[in-house]
Amino acid sequence: MILITILLIAFGGAFVTYLAGKISGKLRNILAVLVSLALVVLISLIYRREISREYYTLPFLNLKLILMSNPLSWFFAIIIAGIGLLSILYSLEYMKDKERLDYYYFTLLFINASMLGTVISGDLLSFFIFWEIMSWSTYLLISYKGGKAIAAGLKYIIMSIIGSLAMLLVIISLYSRYGTMEISAIASYMQTASIGYTLFILITSSLSFVIINAFWPLHTWLPDAHAEAVSPFSSVLSAVLVRKGIYGLYLFMYVILGLNILNKLHVGFISFSSVLCGIGAVTIVFAAFTALVQEDSKRILAWSTVGQGGYMLLGIVFATASGMTGGMFHVLNHCIYIALLFFVAGAIEHRTGGIRNINELGGLIKRMPVTFIAALVGISGLIGIPLTNGFVSKWLIYKTLILGNHPFLAFAAFVGTWGTVLYGYKFIHNIFLGQLPEKYKHIKEAPLLMQLPMILLTVTVILFGVLPGIPLRVISAIQRQVALPPLQTTLFGIPKEAGELNMINVLFAILISCFIVWLLFRRAAKSVPVQQDDSYAAGSYVPKEKYHYTVNFYNPLSKMITPYLRDVASLFYLNIARGTQRVCNIIRRVYVGEVGYYAMYIVLFLAFLIFIQMFF
Amino acid sequence: MRKIISLILLGIVCVGIIFALYSIPFGKDKIKVGKHYIYNGIKETGAVNIVTSVVLNYRGFDTLGEVTILFIAALGLGVVLYGKKKKRKEGLEPASLVLYTGCRFLFPLILLFGAYIFIHGHLTPGGGFQGGAIIASGFLLSYLGCPRKWISKERFNITESLGGLVFVIMGLIGLTIGGYFLSNFLPKGIANTLFSAGIIPILYCAVGFKVGAELAGIIYNMIE
């Protein structure tokens, strides 16, 4: 009963919020927060329930709506609800002066609702329906700002439709073969399916998830969409929506097919998982270095979203205890810190009046300290510095790769991390360190309502970094559900039998070393802050902005790597588009604009038909 | 070049049609549904002219649609030609006295002939469409002969609307009485007399007025 309540509150809340917006803006804001808060509370309530299913028969077409809650869906549902709540809180201040707010809140709540629907639906049809609602409302919200955003939204929806159609094909095929759409029933039928059919199902369905999760050849929609969406929604997009691909892959690979079948899917040494691994590795390296040469703060984060997806893929493809745990944990971690970082980028955009080019920023550390700390913690999590949650999951993934004898994949992951370090430092440095431009001398710290989600997420990053046992326990419940070996965990990490990791020791070690470093700097600090004087060149005044040394950060390195970073996939699609346009241009010539020719076409067709009729 | 291509294409089509026509021999009895109308037409509708009974009774609803198409075409014509109205009348030469008198003499006769044709639509060849066309040609004649006596556009509109209205109302009355649209609810009378065939003469009168006003309106619009 509680699942349908969640769905009703989620969808109904969206509509009620929209209607309330027609009455007054304040009521709408309160309702939006209340609805998302209620969702978080309700979803927290169903934690620890065993697998439960609810059956409803819809009054038309005799369709069945099956809702299902299990650890996997709970895991994703709590992420969705949590990030949804935070982004709504954040939008209260961020979106204050924007237009069409009713539409904005409605669509945001609607996307949350449909994402919840996809994770708690127990049959493939309702999964597909919620998925489509999600795609379309996401499209509407990406193109909210107009202008370039419309093109970005269009890019997204085209790719998304391709994926959805592939998924529909799978669903129809499964239904016509087995006569049911319930996931558990299909899972039991699929155990006896032939290898070819299984491969067909797996590849076709994963097309959709690969697109939504933006893995390498199909990633082109993501950077534009993330950069052009409004910041609170970018965080939802990047943290939650994109990870629905991981959920779908997990659902099809492990819940429906299971490990036994997956191990059988290989031709020679190429197996389904190895292909996915290759995709993940390419995604990591390519995205990390592309992020390095970006100059737009949100675009950097968008490319990092692409790259981090590769780690998750590398984690969950290896069905070992540590790999699976690492992958799933990375989903959670990435969601937390990327939401945080998008909030940071949004706060800066909000205060500086829409500046996203990081070359124009700098020195904001004095003006926006809270934001700076949030950004620092977020970037640390992204890089995987110990004491942040990213460290634990990346550690698990590296461990899997090394122990599983995959040196190339491990190398790719390391290279990706180096790239991450570089662009993370660039992000922090160009925005917060260095010289403060003249025009930003008087900007203020982000408003309190925007700080609140950032602080919450910052605390969470540290909390899960020091006490990784909390989320790891949930994740091991997921593994138990799909009959994979769970990872043994303690509150502070991983016990000795499963491979030692104890964050409390790391914490003390780091605290002590920090203390020592602090002492050293205290004693041996040589740098003295000086005032920058006006400077003149050939007698004329040189503006201070010209000395802004954060411009062209990593210039030699970017020059070196840029030739290798040509986005082959994107170029390929562009060429397809151009080719189609050319062909259509040629075809278009039949419209000569003269009636006689049109009549001639008709008679030509008639003659053609008669010709066929007479001779064949 | 273009002529040659069209001739070749038309030749191919022509050959195809010649082959197709072998299965439709000329003059043979190929009637299927028509037989029913011919045998039962008088009994069922009371109209002697079977074509009339088909147009207004068996396929009456189609005729309503057809009249609507006519109306829409006239409307479209009015819309397309709407715009600056030149005062052409001043530039026109007045007709000669013979023509003027002849027109004034013939005009009522033509109207009478048209009315005769559509009133006797169920007895003799002819009917609303033909009668309407004749009336419209009468108005054309009156324009050619005595342009200053031209009837104003509003009267055409009113007549035309009334015609359509009568048609629809008759249909609706039939719907309430007979159970279907345009059912023949009036007494059939004796065949081959003027007051027979139920609602058919009324409908044909309505159609005659409507078509006449419509076509006259089209001419009016084209001339203005």
Added chain:
Amino acid sequence: MNFLSNNIYYIGCFGLIFIGLYIVLTKKNLIKVIIGINFIDTGVNLFLITIGYIRGGTAPIFSRPGLNPERMVDPIPQALVLTTIVIGVSVLALALSLAIRLYHHYGTLNLRKIRELKW
């Protein structure tokens, strides 16, 4: 000769249709094209009536007693064609009004010069 006398109506109506089509295909004057369309219209009407004809038949009107219903021609094509002619003239008038409008706009009726449909 026998062939001709059997098919003279067919020859007439299809000849009309083909001449109309030829005009539509090759002529470049808009009013000429409309004349061609009118020929096609007449030809099709003639064809429909020809199909319903019975050799030695009478018109489907019981104007006097003693008419044989067996020998009556088909009333349905006649009813159809009756309405077709009226629709034809109204559509023709519409087409001509468009031609007038085009002439006012472009100052010509030459279809080679009115190429707005091209894109």
Added chain:
Amino acid sequence: MIFVFLLVFLMLAGAIVASIFKDLMNSVIAMALVSLIASILFYFLQAPDVAMAEASIGAALTTAIFIIAIRRTKRHEE
């Protein structure tokens, strides 16, 4: 029967002539001739209703409309 042959021949000749004339007014008159002969053929085909409609509409009204249209546009085909 020979009369029908003659009529059909005349009708087709009228149509061809209508397509050849450069003066649109002549074409329209030829077209009226075609319509008129068609209406006679309708009468021979035992369709008096249609013959009447064709005579009154095809031969009279259509010609008038064409002539009006030609008067408002251009008489000669270039």
